[in-house]
Amino acid sequence: MRHLNIFLYEFKHFVRSPFKIIALLLFIIASVYGLHNGADLYEKQNAEVERIYKEAETKKETILSYFENNEKGPKNRPWIDVTTPFWAIWNTPTYHFKKPSPAIVYNIGQTEQYGFYKAINTYSSPYDADMAKEIANPERIQSGTLDFAFAVLFLLPLLLLILTYNIKGQEAEQGFLPLVFTQTGSKNWWMLSRTAFYIILLLFVLLGLLLYGAMLTNVFETSSVFWSVFIWVTIYLIFWVIIYFLIIKYGKNTVSNTLQMVGVWLLFSFIVPAAIQQWVSIEKPTNLMVDIIDAKRDKTDEIYEQASDLSDKQLFNLYPNLKQTKVASDTILIKGARRRSLIALINIAMKNATTKVEKDNRSKNELIAKTYWFNPLTYFQNKLNHLSETHYDDYQTYRNDIQNLVDKRIEILVYELWNDVTVDKIKYLEYNKTLKK
Amino acid sequence: MLQIIKNECRYLVRSRIFIGISIAFIAILLLSVFLGNYQTQKQEQTYKNAKEHVRQQWVSIDEMNSHSAAHYGTYVFKPSNLLSSLDEGVNNVTGNVLRVEGHVQNEIIHSEASQMQAVSRFGKLKPSLLLQYIVPLVLVFLAFNSVSSEKQSGRLKLLVLQGAKPIQIILSKTISVWLYSVLLLIFILLIYGILNFQSLTPEILTRTLLFFLSYCSYYFIISGLTIFFSARWQNATLALTSMLGIWIIWTLFLPNILMSSAEQWHALPSRNEFQSAMKEDRSKGLDGHNPADKRGLALKEKVLKEYGVDSLSQLPINFDGMRMQADEEYGNSVWDKHFGNNRDILQKQKQKFQLGGIVNPFISLQNTSMGFMGSDNLHHQEFLLQVEHYRRVFIKMLNDQQTFGGSKTGDWGWKEDNAFFKSVPDFKYKPTQISTVISNYILDVFLLILWSILIIVLIVCGTKKIQIV
Numbered sequence: 001m002r003h004l005n006i007f008l009y010e011f012k013h014f015v016r017s018p019f020k021i022i023a024l025l026l027f028i029i030a031s032v033y034g035l036h037n038g039a040d041l042y043e044k045q046n047a048e049v050e051r052i053y054k055e056a057e058t059k060k061e062t063i064l065s066y067f068e069n070n071e072k073g074p075k076n077r078p079w080i081d082v083t084t085p086f087w088a089i090w091n092t093p094t095y096h097f098k099k100p101s102p103a104i105v106y107n108i109g110q111t112e113q114y115g116f117y118k119a120i121n122t123y124s125s126p127y128d129a130d131m132a133k134e135i136a137n138p139e140r141i142q143s144g145t146l147d148f149a150f151a152v153l154f155l156l157p158l159l160l161l162i163l164t165y166n167i168k169g170q171e172a173e174q175g176f177l178p179l180v181f182t183q184t185g186s187k188n189w190w191m192l193s194r195t196a197f198y199i200i201l202l203l204f205v206l207l208g209l210l211l212y213g214a215m216l217t218n219v220f221e222t223s224s225v226f227w228s229v230f231i232w233v234t235i236y237l238i239f240w241v242i243i244y245f246l247i248i249k250y251g252k253n254t255v256s257n258t259l260q261m262v263g264v265w266l267l268f269s270f271i272v273p274a275a276i277q278q279w280v281s282i283e284k285p286t287n288l289m290v291d292i293i294d295a296k297r298d299k300t301d302e303i304y305e306q307a308s309d310l311s312d313k314q315l316f317n318l319y320p321n322l323k324q325t326k327v328a329s330d331t332i333l334i335k336g337a338r339r340r341s342l343i344a345l346i347n348i349a350m351k352n353a354t355t356k357v358e359k360d361n362r363s364k365n366e367l368i369a370k371t372y373w374f375n376p377l378t379y380f381q382n383k384l385n386h387l388s389e390t391h392y393d394d395y396q397t398y399r400n401d402i403q404n405l406v407d408k409r410i411e412i413l414v415y416e417l418w419n420d421v422t423v424d425k426i427k428y429l430e431y432n433k434t435l436k437k
Numbered sequence: 438m439l440q441i442i443k444n445e446c447r448y449l450v451r452s453r454i455f456i457g458i459s460i461a462f463i464a465i466l467l468l469s470v471f472l473g474n475y476q477t478q479k480q481e482q483t484y485k486n487a488k489e490h491v492r493q494q495w496v497s498i499d500e501m502n503s504h505s506a507a508h509y510g511t512y513v514f515k516p517s518n519l520l521s522s523l524d525e526g527v528n529n530v531t532g533n534v535l536r537v538e539g540h541v542q543n544e545i546i547h548s549e550a551s552q553m554q555a556v557s558r559f560g561k562l563k564p565s566l567l568l569q570y571i572v573p574l575v576l577v578f579l580a581f582n583s584v585s586s587e588k589q590s591g592r593l594k595l596l597v598l599q600g601a602k603p604i605q606i607i608l609s610k611t612i613s614v615w616l617y618s619v620l621l622l623i624f625i626l627l628i629y630g631i632l633n634f635q636s637l638t639p640e641i642l643t644r645t646l647l648f649f650l651s652y653c654s655y656y657f658i659i660s661g662l663t664i665f666f667s668a669r670w671q672n673a674t675l676a677l678t679s680m681l682g683i684w685i686i687w688t689l690f691l692p693n694i695l696m697s698s699a700e701q702w703h704a705l706p707s708r709n710e711f712q713s714a715m716k717e718d719r720s721k722g723l724d725g726h727n728p729a730d731k732r733g734l735a736l737k738e739k740v741l742k743e744y745g746v747d748s749l750s751q752l753p754i755n756f757d758g759m760r761m762q763a764d765e766e767y768g769n770s771v772w773d774k775h776f777g778n779n780r781d782i783l784q785k786q787k788q789k790f791q792l793g794g795i796v797n798p799f800i801s802l803q804n805t806s807m808g809f810m811g812s813d814n815l816h817h818q819e820f821l822l823q824v825e826h827y828r829r830v831f832i833k834m835l836n837d838q839q840t841f842g843g844s845k846t847g848d849w850g851w852k853e854d855n856a857f858f859k860s861v862p863d864f865k866y867k868p869t870q871i872s873t874v875i876s877n878y879i880l881d882v883f884l885l886i887l888w889s890i891l892i893i894v895l896i897v898c899g900t901k902k903i904q905i906v
């Protein structure tokens with residue numbers, strides 16, 4: 001009962017503190033603004049995906065019209081013949097999208113560092129120039145978007161600071177702390193009850209904000225992401241409550257407590273993550289992708305210039321069933337099929353180069369992960385990034401999917417070439433269906 | 438007044454907490470300068486290796502058809518800038534690798550931020566991070582109770598009775614706190630200067646001086662405002678929390694919100710829309726690879742007429758190279774239109790954002806800091822323009838060689854020798870001179886000065902009637 005009274009007393013204290021109420025309102029405004037930023041990005045990306053789908057459909061219709069009108073391709077490009085597997089597959093518009101998760105409303109994460117759609121062809125690679133991020137002002141990207149995660153990770157500790165900074169300190173300065181302890185019995189329980197009021201207040205506010213966000217992008221459609229975000233946000237809140245509680249418990253006065261709280265906040269929000277990023281940049285400088293450049297140019301030239309026997313051997317190793325195809329035993333037809341199949345060998349060279357880049361990136365991420373125990377903000381940021389599918393790993397999965405689609409496309413092309421297939425409308429529609437998967 | 442400033446400084450130096458904080462803070466600042474410098478040197482080495490590797494590949498081409506060489510192309514890497522060890526600006530989020538080839542203007546890709554998981558929302562531990570975010574807070578902590586504590590102890594009353602005017606006391610306190618930040622700045626820049634002594638040029642010194650002045654101005658605003666609050670309000674905690682509130686709004690809220698708003702007011706096209714529009718415009722021009730192209734045929738007629746011959750085989754030159762160059766020139770005009778449009782939008786966004794300095798001097802500080810250190814978007818765009826100019830010279834040289842180098846039309850087997858490829862110049866980045874871009878930062882500088890004047894007016898007018906007890 002005594003603790004309930006302290007709890008209720010804190011409520012009275014809160015409603016009589018305009019400064020604290022304004023701080024809470026500002027936090028709510030910032031969070032709502034952040035949620036709308038996330039929702040806008042969700043809408044924008046979905047609209048763009050939809051637009052590209054339509055564009056691809058139009059292109060597909062154009063190619064289909066060639067089959068219907070017994071044409072081989074556009075009149076001004078006579079070398080195009082859509083009845084051959086090479087040109088039919090070349091003209092099968094295939095896009096791969098990284099569709100935004102509804103949870104992006106809570107956390108934009110690394111979304112703005114990467115592209116989210118990619119036109120796939122047989123020459124594609126997950127590190128092509130069209131994998132670049134959307135056109136945006138780099139100064140805006142550098143300063144970051146004020147999303148809900150920003151409000152939680154950076155502003156929530158400040159709000160908690162404003163709400164709790166004068167617990168105990170004010171009473172100590174006014175000289176009635178011994179009286180309070182006498183009346184309440186336990187110093188720790190008195191402080192804990194007062195702090196508990198703000199924990200519960202903030203949990204309600206956060207839950208309300210999360211529910212508001214859920215209404216903007218149908219977060220509940222995605223299994224348990226809502227509750228996962230809520231749990232992680234709660235854990236984060238508790239983390240700061242513990243730090244501040246210890247400062248209040250051992251602190252002497254309000255000003256000293258405030259300075260210590262701000263100091264810890266600065267340390268975890270600015271100095272530690274910034275120092276880690278600097279250290280990682282020194283340990284692993286930015287990769288200028290020289291391996292990929294080499295594979296794209298010199299290795300490609302090498303493959304085109306190598307002996308036919310060697311190319312055949314490498315192609316048969318890659319696709320053993322090629323040996324049994326119609327073209328494999330035809331000394332005339334094999335020349336054209338072989339030349340157009342060399343892309344499969346180039347693709348392998350590119351994959352070897354990208355593996356090195358990815359290994360390098362992975363080692364950077366491992367370095368960062370090793371610092372989590374003293375770099376909590378980065379840890380929580382990346383937890384939220386995973387939940388909203390905006391983490392580096394999610395984009396790596398997207399890149400892997402692109403590579404798989406390219407592999408599949410090349411394999412189909414090679415077999416079709418070596419089986420000397422003639423493409424008709426039905427076959428073209430089949431390509432469209434198969435290559436999308 | 439000088440005596441009061443001296444007394445204030447003595448008072449600060451006698452405080453053990455102040456000395457402790459200062460030592461810790463200077464250590465972090467030193468660390469940031471050393472690490473920033475070391476990282477720039479390491480990145481510079483990576484850049485040099487990559488640049489040499491790519492150049493070596495180019496000059497090692499034994500023989501190749503010049504148009505094949507245009508497709509082979511080359512790569513330009515964004516160089517790291519010595520000044521960026523003080524403020525990295527947008528370098529972390531912009532790409533670093535740009536492919537230079539025929540027919541197409543590629544985008545710069547492979548940013549540092551895309552090569553790892555998220556770490557810091559405010560960038561690396563560069564001096565700018567500490568100077569922009571942390572030093573102002575240190576000044577707030579130093580100044581928030583400097584007048585209110587004097588009131589509580591009765592010292593303010595004593596000083597006034599001894600003949601000092603409140604305005605003199607408040608201005609002196611502002612100056613003494615401000616001097617502390619100026620000393621920190623001088624210290625950092627001195628260390629930076631010593632570390633890079635051999636690379637210092639008048640350009641770097643000018644930029645660093647402007648950087649120094651911008652920060653001095655901002656620190657004066659912060660010191661003055663905090664002392665003003667401390668003088669106006671009886672409660673030191675209220676002065677502290679008010680300044681913390683202002684700091685949060687200025688540094689965390691407004692820059693984000695205003696930049697996002699500026700991007701919405703002047704929206705850039707999506708990448709797909711942009712590329713589709715470029716492709717559409719490009720398709721209206723000449724297709725260098727298509728001999729049946731109508732505009733190509735018209736060019737052919739024109740050239741045949743000029744040379745007074747009836748067929749391409751009679752031409753003393755290779756018409757294929759000429760058609761390729763005509764294709765390039767049309768493509769260049771398309772690029773100028775669309776990229777020019779994007780640059781205009783970016784400039785409008787920047788201008789709107791700069792106006793944010795009216796309500797938030799931190800925005801002006803950020804703009805000048807990045808701008809004077811050559812790491813803002815303007816300098817990035819200048820770099821991209823230089824690469825595009827190089828691309829045009831590079832491709833024209835290859836097309837001209839194809840046209841006038843001795844081969845005939847249709848002779849795709851003709852190959853240039855190694856001497857020609859060695860004669861093609863490499864890309865040399867010319868750092869943008871501050872004198873050519875200074876006009877872009879006049880508004881920011883003006884707003885910082887205006888804010889400083891405003892703070893002086895606020896102190897002069899607002900402290901006339903302060904309670905001295």
